[in-house]
Amino acid sequence: MKKILLVVFLLLFQSSFSKPISETQKLAATCKVWGFLKYYHPNVASGNFDWDEQLFKILPKVEEAKTDMEFSNVLEKWISSLGKVEAYKAEISSEEIDYFDKNFDLSWTQDANFFSKSLSQKLKFIEQNKIQGKQYYVEKGIEFRNEVEYNEFDDKDKNFRLLLLFRFWNYVEYFFPYKYQMDQNWDLTLIEFLPRTINPVSQADYYLSLKEFSAKLNDTHALFGANKLFDIFGRHGISFDAKIIDDKAIVTGFKNESLCKINDIRIGDIITKIEGKSIGDLIKENQKYIEGSNYAAILNNEYPIFYSRTNVSEIEFIRNDKTAKKTINKYEYKDLNINYENKSEKYKFLENNIGYANLAVLTPDDVPAMMEQFKNAKAIIFDIRNYPQGTNFAIAEYLNPEPKNFVKSIDADLSSPGRYIWRKEDTPCGKINPDYYKGDVILLVNEKSISHSEFTAMTLKVAPKTTIIGSQTAGSDGANYRFEIIKGIWTSFTTYGVFYPDKKETQRIGIVPDIEVKPTILGIQQGKDEVLDRAILFAKNGK
Known part of the structure; x- marks a missing residue:
């Protein structure tokens, strides 16, 4: 009888401190725990589980949880099912390592607002006794591998949409060296875009949300691609090169000169409007979809500003101080027949x-x-x-006159994903040369x-x-890694960091x-x- 009363008391005590938890909060925390286990848990990071399948199994249980305590219990049981994590004593290395920790922060595992004390203890124990062998899902370099491949990406399936977001977010969380330089905190980006993943208002808005998500990296190397985006923005582009100056597009050259002649496009033409919209307004409308480390890089990207779903567009332009309108042809990339051979003098x-x-x-x-x-x-x-x-x-x-140090680089520390290490030595340039x-x-x-x-x-x-x-x-300096997140959905971003010898940033600047x-x-x-x-x-x- 006393035992029953004790259990009841404990349950009442626990429930009195439980708080409701929203779907976005639950899924954001699940995304982070799923990614953490993927790269830290010895039994997961070594490839012993179908990690996508594990996510699909846990999501219904996460959805059923109504309070933070219920949610923590779901995650605790899940983690326990992954097998025992053996404690080990870390060897003290005599090697001096210069760590770069501006991206490295696992303090969220101890957040009492979402996790019970026992769950936080489990996560901390895993961090302290993380995988010691080779990572199954990522190679030094960086290259993501051994992900489950699917015949197609089903954007109507909520689980698949969440899988895509969870993979994408965690790739960046652990392996993007410039995460700390983003305009918006990466955790907040996850929370911002989860609702558009859970309940997209339309298929188009869903894909646009992913494009925006990619742009949040503030990295000119970043580029999100999907065929559906061509259906939204169009596949037809301009036959000339243009530079944005003072919210106007100035023709600077030709992708295909003969096609430009058809519409009498001349170098120096000032395009002020496309389909009745000013260039400035088009930039404002589309800037959130354009990946770029800085504004100059964003303006250098003609997609999607100059693309359309039709093969013609009306433009307003200025030539010889006279404003006029005309309809110009637009072309799919394959029809531009761009000759990339550069015959300029070396x-x-x-x-x-x-x-x-x-x-x-x-x-x-x-x-x-x-x-x-x-x-x-x-x-x-x-x-x-x-x-x-x-x-x-x-x-x-x-x-x-002699070798010079010109760069200092950081590489991902795969023994503690999210942390980076300054290279001991980067190759200098130059040589002993008195002449x-x-x-x-x-x-x-x-x-x-x-x-x-x-x-x-x-x-x-x-x-x-x-x-x-x-x-x-x-x-945007450093290696550019392009890869498929899931079938038919690809992206890219910078995967190692480049700095000046005094460790001053080049990224974004x-x-x-x-x-x-x-x-x-x-x-x-x-x-x-x-x-x-x-x-x-x-x-x-x-x-």
Whole structure:
């Protein structure tokens, strides 16, 4: 009788402290616990369970839980079913490791607002006795592997929608080195987008929510893709290149010149409206869907602003100070027949004995002959407003009197996912070279300078007498990893971190020019390269 009374008392005591818990709160916590167990629990992280199936089994029980205590009990029983976690004594390493912990925070496992004390203790024990062997779901590098593949992604199935979100969120949570630099806390992003995953108002809104979700990374390397997005934004794009200046789109070049001639599109045309909407309004409407580390990178992305579901669009444009309207053709990518062959000169002399190298086409094999030709040049301009061909280390050998450190990198610590480690040593650039080039070195950069372009600028910047001219770069340095989250749904983001030797960030900030120069509408119309012109002026007078 006393035992029965004790049990009743305990139940009443427990229920008196239980709090209602919303579906969003339950699923956000479940997402975090599911991801934590996936990468920390020895029996899960080693691949002993079909982890998707485990999620599908636990979701109905999570849904049934009405209070925080009931929810905690569901998770506790689930964790117990995964098998015993053996305690171990961590070996004390004599190796000195420099950890990068700005992303690393598992304090949420101790949140008394959602988890019972006993559940928090279980989660803490798992953290302290985490997997010691090889990770089953992720390889050093980073590469996600051994995920269950499905014949198709059923977007009508709530469980599949949750699986997609849970996978996506946890990939970023544990393996995106710049998570701490996002505008919005990643936990809040999960809470914000869960309702649109649980009960999407429409199929279109669901896919748009995923595109927005990806944009929250604030990473120019990030890119979310799904065929359904083409149905929403359209598959037909413009046949010309455009640059956004003062909320107007200025034609700067041609993807296919013959197609542009059909609609009489000319370099310097100022497009002010598309289908009656101003370029500024189109940017405001679509900015939340565009992945970018900074605003310059966002404006450099023509999708979805210039895309449509029809093969024609009415534009309003200005030419010779006259405003007019006309209908232009739009094309699917395959019909643009873009010729990516770049026949530009690899290097040449400009006026006043100034060397110029176009790193978009220059190869490492070209570097010795180029530097021999430029050895007595007054200055050398390296144009990095493009994607270079891996010439940075080869060029640096001619620009430095000795090896120089130019970068500091971090890699994911797979023994404690979410934590990163500073590399002990990054490869320096340059070599012992008393005959190094002693003239001015000028680097040209802009929003098209991304990833390896920015890495190249960092490499060459450490040379004596180097000046960077141009505008903010894309602010996304490090390896870009593209992968399928689930069948037919793919994404990408940066997977290791790149910093300056003093550990100062490059992500989002980009390569900061010493002299800022941005193209103007008038300059484009007059056929000028104002950034290059400014570099030539600097080479002439040193200012």
